[in-house]
Amino acid sequence: MTWLPIFTRSTEQALSGWPPPVLDPAGPFASSITTLSWILFAMAGAVLALVLAALWVALAGSQRLRSRLGGTRVVWLAGIALPVVVLTALLIYGLSLTRTLRTPPQPSDIRVRVTGEMWWWRVAYLDRAGGVAMMDANEIHIPVGRTVTVELESSDIIHSFWVPRLSGKIDMVPGRRNVLRMQADAPGVYAGQCAEYCGGAHALMGFMVVAHDPDDYARFMAARARPAPQPGGQAARGAQLFQDSGCGACHRIAGTEANGLAGPDLSHVGSRRTLGAGILPNNRGTMIGWIGDPQSLKPGNRMPAYSTLPGQDLTAIAAYLETRR
Structure with a gap:
């Protein structure tokens, strides 16, 4: 994928699920898609072989062979009847194989709402009544062995949600809510990516799904x-700078006066594996660089640069955000 060259080795270690292997399913919803994909590959190979054989007969076959394989009967059988039968059978089999992808959500499903933004992912964990229980960004945490219903929306243009190892992909269309179901059979980090071109930073719009053992997920x-504990020392100064610099107008931090909705929720930013929707490992150095000049790291994103802040102020804000876990 086009965004991989900008990754450092530490970023790949932080992600550990990148790049996402497309034909290596880790759950039942992805398994059906992988099975269908291999069948389509086999069908494509068989069709190619038939076309090459017909081409060889036409160019190098004997006159007798060409006359036997030509005529109206062969056209009807090989050109019309065979494709109709094969494609109809493939359509019926494919629909039956992937029918679980469109199964209505069940009451036992975990529900998560993901909103595509330019160019990041807003994540909301929903309670049983459909209300928002917790906000996050660019990471989805799920328990192993549980089906997760993901409600997909877009706040601006068309995006596409795709976690190859856990499910199929589906578009996120402004003004519409689509639903996708996914499940992980083993703990791990499963990479995802926007699969619909959505502007200049489209290739830098990644995310991850982290699957936990049920007990670990509960904890x-x-x-x-x-x-969150009250920050002290340098982090306390960073908290004040965060407010004074106007960061709270765009970002929300639970339990504080910061209640902005334009940018990612930072209530738990300190525990995220990456910054910038998957382009940087999350540590104090990359956080300082991101706050100081995000445009040089992810051109076109909507966060302004804070290059006028001195280094000690940037360090203090980063120290404060590290405490938000």
Whole structure:
């Protein structure tokens, strides 16, 4: 994929699921798509072989062979009847194989709403009533063995949500809510990517799904629900700078006065594996660089540069954001 060359080795280690292997399913919804893909590859190979054989007969076959394989009967059988039978059978089999992808959500499903933005992913974990229980960005955490219903929306233009190892891909269309189901059979990090061209930074619009053992997932969600500790020292100064610099007008941090919705929710940014929707490993150095000049790292994104802030202020803000776990 075109965005891989900008990744450093530390980024790949942070992601560990990148690049996403397309034909290596890790759940039941992706398995059906992979099976269908191999069948289509085999069919394409068989059709190619038939076409090459026909071409050889036409160019190098004997007159007798050409006359036997020509005529109206062969055209009807090989040119019309065979494609109709094969394609109809393939259509019926494909629909039956992938029918679970469109199964209505079940009450036992975990529900997550993902909104495509230019060029990042807004993530909301929903409660049973459909209300927002927790906000995040660019990462989705799920338990192993549980089906997850993902509600997909877009706030601007058409994006496409794709986690190759867990499910198929589906477009995110402004003004419409599409639904996709996915499931992971083993713990791990599963990379995803926007699969619909959506502008200059489209290739830099990645995300990840992190699958936990059920007990680990319960502990993870419980930790997210607890209030963050009050920052001290340099982080406390960073918290004040965060407010004074106007960061809270675009970003939300739970439990603080920052309630902006234009940019990613930063309530748990310190625990994320990457920054910038998958383009940088998340550490203090990359956080300082991102705040100071995000346009040089991801051209076209909507965050302004804060190059006028001195280095010690950028460091303090990064130290504060590190505490948000």
